[in-house]
Amino acid sequence: MATELTSEVVDRLTGDRYGWLTTVAKSGQPVPKLVWFFFDGTDILVYTQPSAAKVRHIGSHPRVSLNLDSDGNGGGIVVVGGTATVDSEDADPRDDGPYWAKYGALSDQFGLTESMGGYNLRLRISIDKVWTTPTE
Template sequence: MWPVIPSQAEATCREGGAIAFALPDPATEFGARVARRLHSEPLAWLTTVDGAGTPQPAPVWFLWDDASNSALIYSHGEAKRLDHLRANPRVALNLDGDGTGGDIVVLTGEAVVAPDEPSADRNPAYLDKYGTRIREGWETPQNFASIYSVPLRFRPRRVRGH
C-alpha cells in the first residue's frame, strides 16, 4: 500500500492558514529517502496532460530547492509540454524506482513557466549538478541554454510512495 503523506500545507489549510508545501518528515525513513533523492537523482519524469486528457510523461533534469520546496526544470523551447502547462498546470513528477517496484516517489502539484529564473548557463547550482552532462551532449552550457530555454517551476502539493 502506498502511503499518501499529507503535507503540512494540507494541515495548515484545514486550520485556515496559508498554503505551503513541506516534504515528509526527514526523521522518517520515507522522508529521508525523499529528501536525499530529490537532491541526488539526475532524472525525473514530468507528466503533463494534453488537450485530449492523455497523460504525457517525459524525462527531465531538475534542481530541487529546499528554500522554496520546489524544483526548477529547463524545458526545450518547442516542447509540447509548454502548451499542456498553459492549459493545465497540474502535473506529476516521478522519480524512478529501484527496478523491483520499490523506492517509489511521486510528487503531484503544479508547474508553470518561470521567466524570472536565470537561464541554465547562468545557474551555478544547475551547472554543478549537470555541467558534465551538458558539456558531453551540447559542448557548452550556452548551447544547452539556447535549446532548453524555458525555465519551469514545479511546486508540489502532495507526495506519496514507498
C-alpha cells in the same frame, strides 16, 4: 510547499539526475517526458525549450507529476505532484549555479552544453503531493 517531505524524498529529489515529468495534453492524455530537474529545497525547477509541448500542456493543465525511478525491484519509487508555472522565459541554465553544478559535466559528456542556451524557459513546480513505495 503544502506537504512535508521525508528525508528519503529530499535525498532522492536532490540526488537523482533524471525524472519523468508528466503533463496533460489538450486531449486529456497524460504525457511523460524525461527531464533534468533541480530541487531547490522547496520547489522543483526544470529548464526546457520555449516551444516544447510540455509548456503548452502546462498552460492548459498546470497540474503535473515528477516520477523518479524505482530501486529496480519495484520499491523506492518517489512521485511528487504539484502545480507548474513558467518561472522565467529568459533563464539560461548554464547561468544557474546550483543547476549547472548538477548537470554541467553530464551536459559536456553528451555534447549538449552549447545547445543548452536554447533551454531558456524555466518551469517551477510547487510540490503539494507525494507518493512513495517502501524500500527494502
